[in-house]
Amino acid sequence: MASIQDLERNASQMRRDVLRMVHAVQSGHPGASLGCSDYFSALFFHSMHHHTDFKMDGKNEDLFFLSIGHISPVYYSALARSGYFEVKELASFRKINSRLQGHPTTHEHLPGVRVASGSLGQGMSVAIGAALTKKINGDPHLVFSLHGDGELQEGQNWEAIMFAAHNKVDNLIATVDLNGQQIDGPTSKVLSLESLQAKFEAFNWTVLNVDGNNMAELVACIDKAKSMTGQGKPICIIMKTKMGKGVDFMEGSHEWHGIAPSDAQLEKALAQLPETLGDY
Numbered sequence: 001m002a003s004i005q006d007l008e009r010n011a012s013q014m015r016r017d018v019l020r021m022v023h024a025v026q027s028g029h030p031g032a033s034l035g036c037s038d039y040f041s042a043l044f045f046h047s048m049h050h051h052t053d054f055k056m057d058g059k060n061e062d063l064f065f066l067s068i069g070h071i072s073p074v075y076y077s078a079l080a081r082s083g084y085f086e087v088k089e090l091a092s093f094r095k096i097n098s099r100l101q102g103h104p105t106t107h108e109h110l111p112g113v114r115v116a117s118g119s120l121g122q123g124m125s126v127a128i129g130a131a132l133t134k135k136i137n138g139d140p141h142l143v144f145s146l147h148g149d150g151e152l153q154e155g156q157n158w159e160a161i162m163f164a165a166h167n168k169v170d171n172l173i174a175t176v177d178l179n180g181q182q183i184d185g186p187t188s189k190v191l192s193l194e195s196l197q198a199k200f201e202a203f204n205w206t207v208l209n210v211d212g213n214n215m216a217e218l219v220a221c222i223d224k225a226k227s228m229t230g231q232g233k234p235i236c237i238i239m240k241t242k243m244g245k246g247v248d249f250m251e252g253s254h255e256w257h258g259i260a261p262s263d264a265q266l267e268k269a270l271a272q273l274p275e276t277l278g279d280y
Contacts, residue, residue, distance in 0.1 A: 002045045009276035010081060011041040011267040016273050017077035017280065021093040023266045028094060028102060030183050031256035032148065033074035035179050036240035038213050039076040039146065047222040048144060048270045054111035062141045063130050065115055066147040067123020068177065068257070069103040076100050079112040080280075087280045121154025123147060124174060126163045128234075131172040142229060143175045148181030153191045158203070159200040164205035173225045174239040177212065181254035200236045212239035246273055 002010070006113060014037045022028035028224070033179025046064045066075050073093065074270035080087045085099075092098035099108035103118035115126050134141060143213045151157070184190050193199075206228055210221035212231060218239070225235045243257070247269040261269055 002070065004219065007038075007041045007045055007219065009274070010045055011037040011215070012042060012246070012273050013275065013277040013279075014074055014077040014081065015042060016270060016275060017081075017090055018073040019247070019266055019269050019273075020279065021073045021076070021090055021265075022260045023263075024091070025094045025261045027075055027179050028260060029070040029258045030073065030260065031181070031243040031250065031254070031258070032068065032177060032179060032241075033071040034247060035243045035245045036071060036177055036212070037074050037077075037245070038215055038218055039175065039177075039239060039241075040074050042215065042222060043144060044078045044082045044220045046219055047226065049141060052111070055083060056114060058114060058130070059137070060141065061138060063114065063127075063134075063143045065123050065127045065130065065143070066104060066117050067127070067145055068120065068151055069117030070104060072100070072104050075104060076080060076257075079110075081277060084111040086123075090280045099183065103233075106245040111143045120148070120151045121156045123159040124157045127172060128160055128169050131164075131169045131234075132167065134171055135169070139173075142226065143170070143172050147174060147176050148182070149178045149180065149193055149196070150187050150190070152176065152193060152196070153187075161234075168228055168232050170232050170235045172234045173222070173229065173237065174234065175190050175239050179243040180239045181243045181252075181257065183254065183257045185254050185275065196236075196238055201237075202235060204209065206231075206233045206235045208235065209236060209238045211242070212241040213245050226270055248272065 018033040093100045099110040104113045105116040131143040250256045
C-alpha cells in the first residue's frame with residue numbers, strides 16, 4: 001500500500017501532467033484539476049479497490065464516477081498513472097480522434113470511464129444507480145463519486161440525494177470539492193450554497209469534513225467513510241480544497257477555472273512541482 005509520501009509524490013506528478021496537457025492544446029480546466037489531485041492520488045493509489053483490467057460492468061470492484069467532467073485532465077492522469085492505459089497517451093489530450101476528450105465520454109472506449117460527464121448535475125444520479133445495482137447483485141464493493149460545489153446548484157442533485165437516503169444507499173461515498181469557486185466567480189456571489197453539511201444532514205446523509213489538500217487527513221477521512229458504509233445512510237465527504245493548488249499564482253482564483261497557462265506561466269508552474277514519476 002502506498003505511503004503518504006508516495007501519494008504526495010503521485011499528486012505532484014499528476015499536477016505536472018494536468019498543466020502540460022492543458023498547455024499543449026491551450027484548452028482545458030486546470031484549476032479544480034490541480035485542487036483535486038490529492039484526492040485522485042488517495043483514491044486510486046490507496047483507498048479504492050479497483051482493477052486496471054477494465055470491464056464495463058464493474059463487478060467485484062469499487063467504482064468511481066466523475067460528475068464534474070471538466071476536470072478530466074486529472075482523471076486521465078490518475079487512470080494512466082495507475083495503469084489503465086499508457087502514460088504517453090496523455091499527450092493526445094483534446095486532440096482530434098483522441099480517446100482523451102475535454103469531457104470524459106464512453107464511445108471512445110477509454111479504460112476506466114463508465115459514463116459521459118460533460119453535463120453537470122447528473123453524476124449523483126448515476127452513482128446512486130450503480131450503488132443500488134451492487135446492492136441488488138449482492139456485490140459488497142463500494143461506489144465513489146466526485147462533485148463540484150458549484151455543481152450542486154443544479155436541482156437534479158437534490159432529488160437524487162433525497163432518493164439515496166430514502167432507499168438507504170449506504171454503499172455510496174460521494175465527495176464534494178468545496179473550493180468556493182466556479183467559472184463566473186466565487187460561489188458565494190454567484191449562488192450561495194450556505195452550509196452544505198447542514199443540507200446533506202437534513203437529507204439524512206452521514207457527513208464528514210476534510211482538508212482535501214492534506215494527504216494524511218484525506219486518506220484517514222476516506223478510510224473512515226469506508227468504515228461507516230453499510231449502516232443505512234449514504235455518506236458525503238465535504239472536501240475543502242484550493243483551486244489551482246500547488247501553483248502560487250493560480251491558487252484560490254476562479255480565473256483559472258478554464259484557461260490554459262502560457263509558455264512562461266507553464267515554466268513557472270512546473271518549477272514549483274517536483275517531477276516524481278517522469279513526465280510523459
